[in-house]
Amino acid sequence: MIMKKFLLLITVLLMSVVVCHAEKIPKVVKVTVEPKDAAIYINNALAGYGYAEFTRPKKKNEVIIIRCECNEYKPILTKFYGGDKRTSLSFALQQDGFYRASAASGVVNKFFTIDLDSLYYHVDGDKVDASPAWKLLHQILLNYFDEIAATDIYGGYLQTPWQYKAFSLSEKQIRNRVTIRDISTPKRVAFQIKVSSEVAGTMAARHGEFTEVDRIPKELEPLIEELQTRIGKVSSL
Numbered sequence: 366m367i368m369k370k371f372l373l374l375i376t377v378l379l380m381s382v383v384v385c386h387a388e389k390i391p392k393v394v395k396v397t398v399e400p401k402d403a404a405i406y407i408n409n410a411l412a413g414y415g416y417a418e419f420t421r422p423k424k425k426n427e428v429i430i431i432r433c434e435c436n437e438y439k440p441i442l443t444k445f446y447g448g449d450k451r452t453s454l455s456f457a458l459q460q461d462g463f464y465r466a467s468a469a470s471g472v473v474n475k476f477f478t479i480d481l482d483s484l485y486y487h488v489d490g491d492k493v494d495a496s497p498a499w500k501l502l503h504q505i506l507l508n509y510f511d512e513i514a515a516t517d518i519y520g521g522y523l524q525t526p527w528q529y530k531a532f533s534l535s536e537k538q539i540r541n542r543v544t545i546r547d548i549s550t551p552k553r554v555a556f557q558i559k560v561s562s563e564v565a566g567t568m569a570a571r572h573g574e575f576t577e578v579d580r581i582p583k584e585l586e587p588l589i590e591e592l593q594t595r596i597g598k599v600s601s602l
Contacts, residue, residue: 390452397416398458403458467532469580480598485501536567539564563578
């Protein structure tokens with residue numbers, strides 16, 4: 366009888382310890398993330414930027430969905446279960462490789478006009494011969510592209526094929542090409558040039574579903590400068 370009472374007492378004490386221990390676990394869980402302007406979503410609801418809190422799930426198998434995202438960084442998606450005893454969570458977002466290896470550009474995906482330098486054309490009556498300019502453009506483009514997809518000097522048109530680039534630490538893929546058209550008249554000799562830039566995620570890229578983006582791979586930045594300066598000057602008209 367004494368032994369049974371002793372065992373009962375021990376059981377009660379152990380349960381009390383467990384209860385006390387459970388009560389010591391804070392009900393609020395804190396979330397911090399870098400960079401500090403990253404948005405934190407708790408169960409798909411915006412909870413804060415850089416810092417947020419949520420109430421610990423009451424049941425062990427109950428789950429909280431946490432998503433952290435910020436422009437130019439790879440997002441984080443994770444789960445927090447009620448049985449998790451952590452009182453705080455800390456995350457550091459990793460910059461998307463696409464943004465590290467590309468640069469913003471305000472001239473892509475639209476035509477800009479170049480008034481040709483007189484060194485690269487000849488006007489004879491109502492005829493304009495801009496073959497020197499076309500020759501130089503071919504040389505410039507072949508430093509950045511493997512080939513020219515279509516060229517018609519007499520029709521005043523040139524286009525490179527799409528050039529694709531994937532990025533490390535990124536699901537994005539970019540593609541670029543250059544289109545040039547001759548809009549010359551005897552009074553004004555000029556070319557219009559467009560550097561197209563489009564981006565897509567891995568799955569979309571497989572289906573050719575790209576969308577325009579105002580960024581360009583850093584290795585193509587010098588190309589834009591060459592196109593704007595080597596054969597003439599950018600026109601404001």
